[in-house]
Amino acid sequence: xxxxxxxxxxxxxxxxxxxxxxxxxxxxxxxxxxxxxxxxxxxxxxxxxxxxxxxxxxxxxxxxxxxxxxxxxxxxxxxxxxxxxxxxxxxxxxxxxxxxxxxxxxxxxxxxxxxxxxxxxxxxxxxxxxxxxxxxxxxxxxxxxxxxxxxxxxxxxxxxxxxxxxxxxxxxxxxxxxxxxxxxxxxxxxxxxxxxxxxxxxxxxxxxxxxxxx
Amino acid sequence: xxxxxxxxxxxxxxxxxxxxxxxxxxxxxxxxxxxxxxxxxxxxxxxxxxxxxxxxxxxxxxxxxxxxxxxxxxxxxxxxxxxxxxxxxxxxxxxxxxxxxxxxxxxxxxxxxxxxxxxxxxxxxxxxxxxxxxxxxxxxxxxxxxxxxxxxxxxxxxxxxxxxxxxxxxxxxxxxxxxxxxxxxxxxxxxxxxxxxxxxxxxxxxxxxxxxxxxx
Numbered sequence: 001x002x003x004x005x006x007x008x009x010x011x012x013x014x015x016x017x018x019x020x021x022x023x024x025x026x027x028x029x030x031x032x033x034x035x036x037x038x039x040x041x042x043x044x045x046x047x048x049x050x051x052x053x054x055x056x057x058x059x060x061x062x063x064x065x066x067x068x069x070x071x072x073x074x075x076x077x078x079x080x081x082x083x084x085x086x087x088x089x090x091x092x093x094x095x096x097x098x099x100x101x102x103x104x105x106x107x108x109x110x111x112x113x114x115x116x117x118x119x120x121x122x123x124x125x126x127x128x129x130x131x132x133x134x135x136x137x138x139x140x141x142x143x144x145x146x147x148x149x150x151x152x153x154x155x156x157x158x159x160x161x162x163x164x165x166x167x168x169x170x171x172x173x174x175x176x177x178x179x180x181x182x183x184x185x186x187x188x189x190x191x192x193x194x195x196x197x198x199x200x201x202x203x204x205x206x207x208x209x210x211x212x213x214x
Numbered sequence: 215x216x217x218x219x220x221x222x223x224x225x226x227x228x229x230x231x232x233x234x235x236x237x238x239x240x241x242x243x244x245x246x247x248x249x250x251x252x253x254x255x256x257x258x259x260x261x262x263x264x265x266x267x268x269x270x271x272x273x274x275x276x277x278x279x280x281x282x283x284x285x286x287x288x289x290x291x292x293x294x295x296x297x298x299x300x301x302x303x304x305x306x307x308x309x310x311x312x313x314x315x316x317x318x319x320x321x322x323x324x325x326x327x328x329x330x331x332x333x334x335x336x337x338x339x340x341x342x343x344x345x346x347x348x349x350x351x352x353x354x355x356x357x358x359x360x361x362x363x364x365x366x367x368x369x370x371x372x373x374x375x376x377x378x379x380x381x382x383x384x385x386x387x388x389x390x391x392x393x394x395x396x397x398x399x400x401x402x403x404x405x406x407x408x409x410x411x412x413x414x415x416x417x418x419x420x421x422x423x424x425x426x427x428x429x430x
Contacts, residue, residue, distance in 0.1 A: 020314060099376055100234060100311050114378050148397045156366060159373040166313050166372070168328050183362045186355050187401030 005043050007033050009057065012050045016094035021051070022101045048106075055109050058092055066119045072127050075136070075193075076200050082157075082181055086174050089161050093171075096161045117154065124150035128188075136193035137185070149184060156180050179205050219257050221247050223271070226264050230308035235265070236315045262320070269323055272306050280333045287344060289407070290414050292399070296392050299371050303391075304384075310375045331368065338364035342402070350407030351399075360402075367398050393419055 011033035015024045030040045103110040225246040229238045244254045317324045342360035345351040
């Protein structure tokens with residue numbers, strides 16, 4: 001992609017993350033990129049075209065995270081997955097905030113998102129079930145227990161940025177994010193699983209001063 | 215309150231829930247009520263004034279829910295609490311959707327919300343702690359564990375309506391909502407707690423289809 005185009009999409013993402021996709025005008029994107037609106041229009045005829053370009057970039061990042069064959073042999077692999085999601089949440093915050101405004105204004109992006117969601121939840125369920133077979137997690141004791149669990153984990157990931165903004169908290173606490181997700185898994189560990197968790201995951205979770213949980 | 219005012223408020227709430235707070239104009243509200251914008255302006259000088267009034271009514275529902283502490287104790291109380299939250303989610307869905315638009319457009323109104331959120335989370339955490347003392351809930355696996363779980367429960371409640379889910383029939387939806395929240399509590403019940411759950415709650419949930427339909 002041409003340097004100016006790249007500069008424009010970058011600027012657009014900055015403004016979208018700041019003010020919400022719907023509230024940003026082309027002029028603001030041009031200002032952020034340090035070019036004229038005329039120049040911007042030469043590269044992208046309208047905001048929709050910019051959004052489409054960003055959506056394509058987003059796809060490049062999401063796809064590898066969601067690949068079915070991705071194996072998580074160890075707990076740390078899932079932790080790394082959480083890091084990938086967290087990076088995505090930060091980089092493309094606007095995509096996770098204002099979900100409904102996106103649904104209203106960009107139905108095509110919304111349909112794509114619904115497919116991602118399905119794959120994401122599916123991937124988490126599979127991961128939990130694989131580890132249950134392997135003895136890291138206990139078998140299900142409740143009908144649909146792990147489907148509900150995966151669904152909840154997906155909710156925590158998807159709405160993490162929104163809840164921070166809603167509560168007026170400072171953004172950027174990866175520790176609290178991981179804490180919230182891992183605490184979902186805590187009650188289903190077997191003794192062996194818990195040992196792995198204590199050795200590998202727990203040391204990096206620090207509960208000190210997390211405004212989320214005050 | 216006079217009749218026209220009431221009609222305006224009901225119409226506004228309906229439109230907010232349908233299209234999102236920021237996407238509704240006075241003209242649309244007037245059209246729905248079947249009056250002129252001028253007449254509407256006589257009752258409410260601006261959209262802001264309508265929002266203010268709706269917010270007051272919402273508070274009348276919300277405050278009793280979050281101020282209950284002494285009597286909010288047993289499992290069935292928790293289940294009732296969920297039913298009340300669900301009712302709120304349905305009647306005032308705009309308040310839970312487009313949260314950030316709400317914050318941008320009505321920052322002052324929004325300030326109160328941050329306090330409510332604190333209260334909701336704290337109330338749920340206290341419920342866990344009180345029930346440890348009563349022997350229904352296990353001791354926390356690690357420090358602050360129930361704080362984090364209470365926070366997750368608050369997230370489930372708050373973002374329940376925002377999830378891009380295919381919505382089934384209303385009765386089913388409430389059951390699914392409750393089931394997802396209860397699944398946050400289940401792993402921490404002691405044998406005694408589990409017995410109470412099986413007796414009091416499971417029967418309520420069981421009367422629905424066991425197949426969870428949180429398919430997206």
